[in-house]
Amino acid sequence: MKLNEIHDNDGATKNRMRVGRGIGSGKGKTAGRGVKGQKARTGVSIKGFEGGQMPLHRRLPKRGFNNLYSTDLNEVNLGRVQQAVDAGRLDASAVVTVESLVTAGIIARPRDGVKLLGVGELTAKLSFEVTRASKSAVEAVEKIGGTVNVAYGAGISTRGKPAAE
Known part of the structure; x- marks a missing residue:
């Protein structure tokens, strides 16, 4: 040819x-x-x-309408966090924040924050600083001896809304 x-x-x-x-x-x-x-x-x-x-x-x-106060949160399951800890992408001794979840590749971008959900099993003792958390997630983390600090708007983009102090 x-x-x-x-x-x-x-x-x-x-x-x-x-x-x-x-x-x-x-x-x-x-x-x-x-x-x-x-x-x-x-x-x-x-x-x-x-x-x-x-x-x-x-x-x-x-x-319909567009809610001015709606938040677009990343949902993160405990099992997914445990996988990252096991793979060595997430430091178990440091506080787990939005930024650390982004660098570990668990979430793609910060959006308006993170909601921690209790799906999956967590074996590592971790301390979380998230925007929201479900009751089952808080209970699972505290059962192991970790802590969950629910800090609304801590270091999170608010997409034009005033930052919560």
């Missing part, structure tokens, strides 16, 4: 329609645009316009 012999399969490419090339071409005169009017001109698109009638998207009622 030579470079000058390479080509597409038959029928894979199609020549573009050359419009406005005479009445015999089938796409002459108005070039497939119909006749006259705004939409026959180039560069015009009137999306949602219904000829003066109230458009459908304005006739329908608005639904």
Whole structure:
């Protein structure tokens, strides 16, 4: 095979329609645009316009709302934390914070903080500093002898909201 012999399969490419090339071409005169009017001109698109009638998207009622105070938390299970400790990515002697979870690769980015969930088994004695924690997670950590400090907004991006002191 030579470079000058390479080509597409038959029928894979199609020549573009050359419009406005005479009445015999089938796409002459108005070039497939119909006749006259705004939409026959180039560069015009009137999306949602219904000829003066109230458009459908304005006739329908608005639904729902965006909560100004909602938080987008990372959910971290105890079993996942234990895997990171076993793999050596998380230091068992240091406090487990949002930043340490990011560097260990447990979460991708800080978002608005971390919620600790009690799924999985934790064997290492750890101290956590998280935004929120479930009751089962707190009980599991304290049963081993660790601590859970629920610090709302500690070192967390608030996405335009005032930081909690």
